[in-house]
Amino acid sequence: MATRAKQGQSGGNGTTTDKSPTAVDETKARAAAEGEPKPGQRAEVSNLEIVRHYFDLAVERLELPDDIRTVFWTPYREVTVQIPVKLSDGKVHTFSGYRIQHNGARGPYKGGIRYHPEVDIDEVRALASLMTWKTAVANIPFGGAKGGINCPADQLERDEVQRITRSFMDKIEKVLGPTRDIPAPDVNTNAQVMAWLMDEYGKLHGHTPAICTGKPIALEGSYGREQATGRGCVYMFREAAPQIGLTPAECTFVVQGFGNVGSWAARILQQLGAKMIGVSDATGAIRSDRGIDADELVKHQLQGGGLTEFPGTEVISPDDLLAIECDVLIPAALGGMIHESNADRINTRMVIEGANSPTTPAADEILEEKGVHVVPDVMANAGGVVCSYFEWVQNLQHFRWSEREVNDKLGGVMRRAYRDVSARAKEERISLREAAYLVGIERVVEASRTRGYV
Numbered sequence: 156m157a158t159r160a161k162q163g164q165s166g167g168n169g170t171t172t173d174k175s176p177t178a179v180d181e182t183k184a185r186a187a188a189e190g191e192p193k194p195g196q197r198a199e200v201s202n203l204e205i206v207r208h209y210f211d212l213a214v215e216r217l218e219l220p221d222d223i224r225t226v227f228w229t230p231y232r233e234v235t236v237q238i239p240v241k242l243s244d245g246k247v248h249t250f251s252g253y254r255i256q257h258n259g260a261r262g263p264y265k266g267g268i269r270y271h272p273e274v275d276i277d278e279v280r281a282l283a284s285l286m287t288w289k290t291a292v293a294n295i296p297f298g299g300a301k302g303g304i305n306c307p308a309d310q311l312e313r314d315e316v317q318r319i320t321r322s323f324m325d326k327i328e329k330v331l332g333p334t335r336d337i338p339a340p341d342v343n344t345n346a347q348v349m350a351w352l353m354d355e356y357g358k359l360h361g362h363t364p365a366i367c368t369g370k371p372i373a374l375e376g377s378y379g380r381e382q383a384t385g386r387g388c389v390y391m392f393r394e395a396a397p398q399i400g401l402t403p404a405e406c407t408f409v410v411q412g413f414g415n416v417g418s419w420a421a422r423i424l425q426q427l428g429a430k431m432i433g434v435s436d437a438t439g440a441i442r443s444d445r446g447i448d449a450d451e452l453v454k455h456q457l458q459g460g461g462l463t464e465f466p467g468t469e470v471i472s473p474d475d476l477l478a479i480e481c482d483v484l485i486p487a488a489l490g491g492m493i494h495e496s497n498a499d500r501i502n503t504r505m506v507i508e509g510a511n512s513p514t515t516p517a518a519d520e521i522l523e524e525k526g527v528h529v530v531p532d533v534m535a536n537a538g539g540v541v542c543s544y545f546e547w548v549q550n551l552q553h554f555r556w557s558e559r560e561v562n563d564k565l566g567g568v569m570r571r572a573y574r575d576v577s578a579r580a581k582e583e584r585i586s587l588r589e590a591a592y593l594v595g596i597e598r599v600v601e602a603s604r605t606r607g608y609v
């Protein structure tokens with residue numbers, strides 16, 4: 156197992172003391188008793204607890220009976236497989252692979268595959284259910300699923316990742332298919348991994364590009380897919396900004412996690428005239444009030460430079476990054492990064508959640524008290540799956556749209572999602588997050604009932 160540059164990691168495997176969902180005061184008292192968490196750590200509360208909390212709030216408000224709640228909380232199908240692979244250290248390493256199909260009432264299951272040592276079945280369950288609500292909020296005809304392998308992909312050789320990927324596909328192909336379940340990239344998986352998945356599936360079923368999305372352009376991938384999640388965040392910002400009196404060209408912003416989502420969101424926001432004044436990745440954080448050029452930072456990294464070595468900036472601690480006074484904060488790293496021990500320090504007007512579950516419920520309450528406008532993950536980062544839908548449509552027709560067409564269509568879907576959720580939030584005087592869950596769950600329940608599934 157050879158080490159190479161790390162792309163995505165949890166920022167130290169430690170966790171903080173945030174045990175939400177619980178009352179904020181109770182959690183604060185516990186945090187104080189157990190000492191200050193180290194900067195840049197994730198909360199102890201799991202992704203599953205976070206999603207469950209918002210699901211419970213929504214089904215309570217919708218007054219769904221208990222028997223029906225169980226159907227929509229528990230996944231339809233869970234597959235766990237063993238992936239033994241001989242690595243370059245000469246030993247056989249046994250990884251666990253998961254594919255969880257949460258709900259397919261509105262269409263084929265859809266969701267990414269994550270490679271990360273911290274992947275476990277509960278995290279995949281949480282992310283699968285989040286996909287069900289996300290595809291419903293975006294109103295695209297998919298259900299929700301997620302997959303993952305607990306392998307340290309960022310420390311493996313390319314060939315090792317390829318063998319793990321092919322072995323995983325061989326073991327789960329029976330539950331996949333272009334009308335059943337369509338995987339996509341997530342943390343530490345990319346277009347190359349999708350190409351291997353498609354190739355392996357093709358050996359058994361013939362050439363089937365619609366088996367997964369996020370593929371390379373050379374293999375019927377869609378123009379605009381790589382940028383889509385970051386671009387979607389920017390469409391959300393453009394809808395939300397006038398509601399709280401922000402002018403895009405005059406805005407400052409901070410990005411936590413300068414990976415696929417974070418770097419594209421930054422590059423596209425910059426095109427609107429907004430200025431990035433702080434940014435981090437797993438290796439550290441930097442700031443500059445004069446502005447940090449996101450395109451130049453990407454170039455610097457492609458040439459092998461570390462984020463903290465970017466010229467003209469000051470290196471700061473990960474928690475000081477969150478405290479920078481700015482108009483927009485984009486968490487785009489991993490789940491649980493904004494918790495009750497650091498939410499107090501956040502000094503922004505708007506949070507756009509590029510990552511999945513970056514904010515714990517306790518932190519969410521603090522942000523609400525501070526009057527921060529939070530655009531929640533379940534709609535803010537839907538751009539990726541919306542563009543995946545476009546890729547699937549193009550693949551089924553063996554036809555290709557231009558990048559402009561893709562971006563325009565993406566804008567249309569994202570704007571509609573924001574407006575639907577925002578109207579519901581206003582009507583019921585609730586947060587955008589609660590409203591998004593209401594809209595998503597209602598659509599899924601309606602589809603299930605109309606089909607006669609429940």
Ligand code: NAD
Pocket residue numbers: 162163164165166167195196340341342343384411412413414415416417435436437438473487488489490509510511536537539540
């Ligand atoms: P990525 O691996 O490309 O980027 C993750 C970035 O976060 C990297 O720069 C990594 O260094 C950084 N990071 C890791 N730990 C950190 C820490 N402790 N502090 C600061 N930065 C840290 O992954 P991605 O595809 O950009 O995904 C990021 C998040 O967005 C994930 O939560 C993912 O589930 C979510 N998401 C991604 C997509 C997509 O299309 N890629 C779609 C929807 C949601």
